[in-house]
Amino acid sequence: GAVVSQHPSRVICKSGTSVKIECRSLDFQATTMFWYRQFPKQSLMLMATSNEGSKATYEQGVEKDKFLINHASLTLSTLTVTSAHPEDSSFYICSASSNEQFFGPGTRLTVL
Amino acid sequence: GENVEQHPSTLSVQEGDSAVIKCTYSDSASNYFPWYKQELGKGPQLIIDIRSNVGEKKDQRIAVTLNKTAKHFSLHITETQPEDSAVYFCAASTRITGNMLTFGGGTRLMVKP
Numbered sequence: 468g469a470v471v472s473q474h475p476s477r478v479i480c481k482s483g484t485s486v487k488i489e490c491r492s493l494d495f496q497a498t499t500m501f502w503y504r505q506f507p508k509q510s511l512m513l514m515a516t517s518n519e520g521s522k523a524t525y526e527q528g529v530e531k532d533k534f535l536i537n538h539a540s541l542t543l544s545t546l547t548v549t550s551a552h553p554e555d556s557s558f559y560i561c562s563a564s565s566n567e568q569f570f571g572p573g574t575r576l577t578v579l
Numbered sequence: 580g581e582n583v584e585q586h587p588s589t590l591s592v593q594e595g596d597s598a599v600i601k602c603t604y605s606d607s608a609s610n611y612f613p614w615y616k617q618e619l620g621k622g623p624q625l626i627i628d629i630r631s632n633v634g635e636k637k638d639q640r641i642a643v644t645l646n647k648t649a650k651h652f653s654l655h656i657t658e659t660q661p662e663d664s665a666v667y668f669c670a671a672s673t674r675i676t677g678n679m680l681t682f683g684g685g686t687r688l689m690v691k692p
Contacts, residue, residue: 471622473622501679501680509684509685510668510682510683510684510685511623511668511682513679513680516679560622560623562622564678567613567625567628567678568613568625568678568680569625570615570622570623570624570625571622572621572622573620573621573622575620
Protein backbone atom coordinates (compact mmCIF):
# COMPACT_ATOMS: atom_id res chain seq x y z
CA GLY A 468 0.00 0.00 0.00
CA ALA A 469 0.82 3.73 0.08
CA VAL A 470 1.91 4.07 -3.53
CA VAL A 471 2.53 7.48 -5.02
CA SER A 472 3.10 7.94 -8.73
CA GLN A 473 4.53 10.82 -10.72
CA HIS A 474 4.24 11.57 -14.39
CA PRO A 475 6.29 12.14 -16.40
CA SER A 476 9.40 10.51 -14.96
CA ARG A 477 11.64 12.53 -17.24
CA VAL A 478 11.05 15.61 -19.38
CA ILE A 479 13.25 17.73 -21.58
CA CYS A 480 11.91 21.07 -22.75
CA LYS A 481 13.04 24.27 -24.38
CA SER A 482 13.62 27.43 -22.40
CA GLY A 483 10.43 29.50 -22.09
CA THR A 484 8.00 26.60 -22.24
CA SER A 485 5.80 25.34 -19.41
CA VAL A 486 5.90 21.85 -17.98
CA LYS A 487 3.25 20.10 -15.91
CA ILE A 488 4.08 17.32 -13.46
CA GLU A 489 1.37 15.12 -11.97
CA CYS A 490 1.44 13.46 -8.58
CA ARG A 491 -1.09 10.79 -7.67
CA SER A 492 -1.72 8.77 -4.55
CA LEU A 493 -2.87 5.45 -5.97
CA ASP A 494 -4.27 3.58 -3.00
CA PHE A 495 -5.07 6.17 -0.36
CA GLN A 496 -6.53 9.62 -0.03
CA ALA A 497 -3.94 12.27 0.72
CA THR A 498 -5.09 15.20 2.79
CA THR A 499 -1.83 16.96 2.08
CA MET A 500 0.68 16.80 -0.75
CA PHE A 501 4.14 18.26 -0.73
CA TRP A 502 6.44 19.30 -3.57
CA TYR A 503 10.21 19.13 -3.22
CA ARG A 504 13.13 20.03 -5.43
CA GLN A 505 16.44 18.20 -5.22
CA PHE A 506 19.66 19.32 -6.88
CA PRO A 507 22.47 16.80 -7.49
CA LYS A 508 24.07 15.47 -4.32
CA GLN A 509 21.86 17.66 -2.16
CA SER A 510 18.98 17.08 0.20
CA LEU A 511 15.32 17.58 -0.55
CA MET A 512 14.16 21.18 -0.34
CA LEU A 513 10.47 21.76 0.34
CA MET A 514 8.89 24.06 -2.24
CA ALA A 515 5.26 24.07 -1.18
CA THR A 516 2.55 22.33 0.77
CA SER A 517 -0.88 21.85 -0.70
CA ASN A 518 -4.15 20.75 0.77
CA GLU A 519 -7.04 19.58 -1.37
CA GLY A 520 -9.27 22.42 -2.46
CA SER A 521 -7.18 25.24 -1.05
CA LYS A 522 -4.28 27.37 -2.18
CA ALA A 523 -0.79 26.01 -1.72
CA THR A 524 1.55 27.38 0.92
CA TYR A 525 4.92 28.22 -0.58
CA GLU A 526 8.24 28.19 1.20
CA GLN A 527 10.28 31.35 1.36
CA GLY A 528 12.09 32.05 -1.89
CA VAL A 529 9.79 29.93 -4.04
CA GLU A 530 7.89 31.98 -6.62
CA LYS A 531 4.23 31.00 -6.56
CA ASP A 532 3.61 32.50 -10.01
CA LYS A 533 6.39 30.41 -11.50
CA PHE A 534 5.57 27.15 -9.77
CA LEU A 535 1.81 26.75 -10.03
CA ILE A 536 0.29 24.07 -7.83
CA ASN A 537 -3.18 22.67 -8.20
CA HIS A 538 -4.62 20.15 -5.77
CA ALA A 539 -8.00 19.36 -7.23
CA SER A 540 -8.71 16.09 -5.46
CA LEU A 541 -7.51 13.93 -2.58
CA THR A 542 -5.51 11.81 -5.00
CA LEU A 543 -4.07 14.32 -7.48
CA SER A 544 -1.81 17.35 -7.30
CA THR A 545 -0.05 19.03 -10.20
CA LEU A 546 3.01 21.27 -10.36
CA THR A 547 3.41 23.48 -13.42
CA VAL A 548 6.77 25.08 -14.01
CA THR A 549 5.94 28.14 -16.09
CA SER A 550 8.38 29.75 -18.53
CA ALA A 551 11.05 27.27 -17.56
CA HIS A 552 14.72 28.26 -17.71
CA PRO A 553 17.89 26.16 -17.49
CA GLU A 554 18.27 26.98 -13.78
CA ASP A 555 14.94 25.24 -13.17
CA SER A 556 16.51 21.96 -14.25
CA SER A 557 16.27 19.69 -11.24
CA PHE A 558 14.71 16.55 -9.77
CA TYR A 559 11.18 17.32 -8.60
CA ILE A 560 9.65 14.98 -6.05
CA CYS A 561 6.16 14.96 -4.61
CA SER A 562 4.91 13.27 -1.49
CA ALA A 563 1.43 12.46 -0.30
CA SER A 564 0.37 12.27 3.30
CA SER A 565 -2.59 11.02 5.21
CA ASN A 566 -0.43 10.20 8.22
CA GLU A 567 3.18 9.46 7.24
CA GLN A 568 4.61 10.94 4.03
CA PHE A 569 5.07 8.67 1.05
CA PHE A 570 7.17 9.87 -1.84
CA GLY A 571 6.74 9.60 -5.56
CA PRO A 572 9.55 8.36 -7.82
CA GLY A 573 10.48 11.87 -8.92
CA THR A 574 10.55 13.77 -12.22
CA ARG A 575 13.81 14.74 -13.85
CA LEU A 576 13.35 18.11 -15.59
CA THR A 577 15.97 19.32 -18.03
CA VAL A 578 15.51 22.74 -19.58
CA LEU A 579 17.63 23.41 -22.63
CA GLY B 580 12.23 26.63 12.63
CA GLU B 581 13.59 23.12 12.82
CA ASN B 582 17.18 22.41 11.79
CA VAL B 583 18.40 18.85 11.23
CA GLU B 584 22.07 18.00 10.86
CA GLN B 585 23.27 14.63 9.64
CA HIS B 586 26.67 12.95 9.85
CA PRO B 587 28.65 11.61 8.18
CA SER B 588 27.99 12.85 4.66
CA THR B 589 29.67 9.77 3.22
CA LEU B 590 30.25 6.37 4.77
CA SER B 591 32.09 3.43 3.29
CA VAL B 592 31.92 0.02 4.98
CA GLN B 593 32.85 -3.52 4.12
CA GLU B 594 30.05 -5.95 3.43
CA GLY B 595 28.92 -7.54 6.68
CA ASP B 596 30.02 -4.62 8.85
CA SER B 597 27.64 -2.29 10.64
CA ALA B 598 26.85 1.27 9.60
CA VAL B 599 25.72 4.07 11.88
CA ILE B 600 24.32 7.42 10.77
CA LYS B 601 23.60 10.16 13.28
CA CYS B 602 21.27 13.15 13.22
CA THR B 603 20.63 16.02 15.58
CA TYR B 604 17.61 18.29 15.64
CA SER B 605 16.96 21.68 17.17
CA ASP B 606 13.22 21.87 17.87
CA SER B 607 12.33 20.12 21.13
CA ALA B 608 8.72 19.98 19.92
CA SER B 609 9.63 17.52 17.15
CA ASN B 610 8.03 14.17 17.83
CA TYR B 611 8.33 12.12 14.66
CA PHE B 612 11.62 10.97 13.10
CA PRO B 613 11.56 8.97 9.85
CA TRP B 614 14.50 7.63 7.88
CA TYR B 615 14.46 7.40 4.10
CA LYS B 616 16.60 5.48 1.62
CA GLN B 617 17.05 7.04 -1.79
CA GLU B 618 18.56 5.13 -4.69
CA LEU B 619 19.96 6.92 -7.69
CA GLY B 620 17.27 8.54 -9.80
CA LYS B 621 14.43 7.48 -7.51
CA GLY B 622 12.29 9.02 -4.82
CA PRO B 623 12.98 8.45 -1.12
CA GLN B 624 11.57 5.30 0.45
CA LEU B 625 10.59 5.18 4.11
CA ILE B 626 12.62 2.44 5.80
CA ILE B 627 11.91 3.02 9.48
CA ASP B 628 10.53 5.70 11.74
CA ILE B 629 10.32 6.42 15.44
CA ARG B 630 8.04 8.56 17.55
CA SER B 631 9.09 10.53 20.59
CA ASN B 632 7.43 8.21 23.08
CA VAL B 633 9.81 5.38 22.10
CA GLY B 634 13.56 5.18 22.62
CA GLU B 635 14.40 2.43 20.17
CA LYS B 636 12.81 0.56 17.31
CA LYS B 637 14.11 -2.38 15.32
CA ASP B 638 13.12 -3.97 12.03
CA GLN B 639 15.34 -6.90 11.06
CA ARG B 640 18.78 -5.44 10.22
CA ILE B 641 17.70 -1.85 10.76
CA ALA B 642 17.30 -0.08 14.07
CA VAL B 643 16.76 3.51 15.13
CA THR B 644 17.47 5.04 18.53
CA LEU B 645 16.21 8.35 19.88
CA ASN B 646 17.60 10.45 22.71
CA LYS B 647 15.10 13.24 23.34
CA THR B 648 17.18 14.89 26.02
CA ALA B 649 20.17 15.28 23.74
CA LYS B 650 17.94 15.81 20.68
CA HIS B 651 19.63 13.24 18.53
CA PHE B 652 18.65 10.03 16.79
CA SER B 653 20.61 7.40 14.93
CA LEU B 654 20.15 4.76 12.26
CA HIS B 655 21.94 1.45 12.69
CA ILE B 656 22.28 -1.05 9.86
CA THR B 657 23.83 -4.41 10.76
CA GLU B 658 25.27 -7.05 8.44
CA THR B 659 25.40 -4.57 5.58
CA GLN B 660 24.95 -5.81 2.02
CA PRO B 661 25.88 -4.17 -1.30
CA GLU B 662 22.19 -3.46 -1.96
CA ASP B 663 22.18 -1.23 1.13
CA SER B 664 24.31 1.22 -0.86
CA ALA B 665 22.25 4.38 -1.30
CA VAL B 666 21.75 7.85 0.14
CA TYR B 667 20.01 7.88 3.51
CA PHE B 668 18.11 10.88 4.85
CA CYS B 669 16.89 11.50 8.35
CA ALA B 670 14.02 13.89 8.98
CA ALA B 671 12.13 15.45 11.85
CA SER B 672 8.60 16.69 12.21
CA THR B 673 6.42 18.24 14.86
CA ARG B 674 3.24 16.64 13.63
CA ILE B 675 2.54 13.06 12.70
CA THR B 676 -0.56 13.75 10.67
CA GLY B 677 0.09 15.59 7.41
CA ASN B 678 3.53 16.26 8.79
CA MET B 679 5.95 18.77 7.32
CA LEU B 680 9.40 17.20 7.32
CA THR B 681 12.74 18.89 7.78
CA PHE B 682 15.46 16.76 6.19
CA GLY B 683 19.06 16.23 7.11
CA GLY B 684 21.71 16.68 4.46
CA GLY B 685 21.94 12.99 3.60
CA THR B 686 24.55 10.26 3.96
CA ARG B 687 25.92 8.40 0.98
CA LEU B 688 26.51 4.83 2.15
CA MET B 689 28.76 2.59 0.10
CA VAL B 690 28.97 -1.08 1.00
CA LYS B 691 31.96 -2.72 -0.58
CA PRO B 692 31.64 -6.42 -1.44
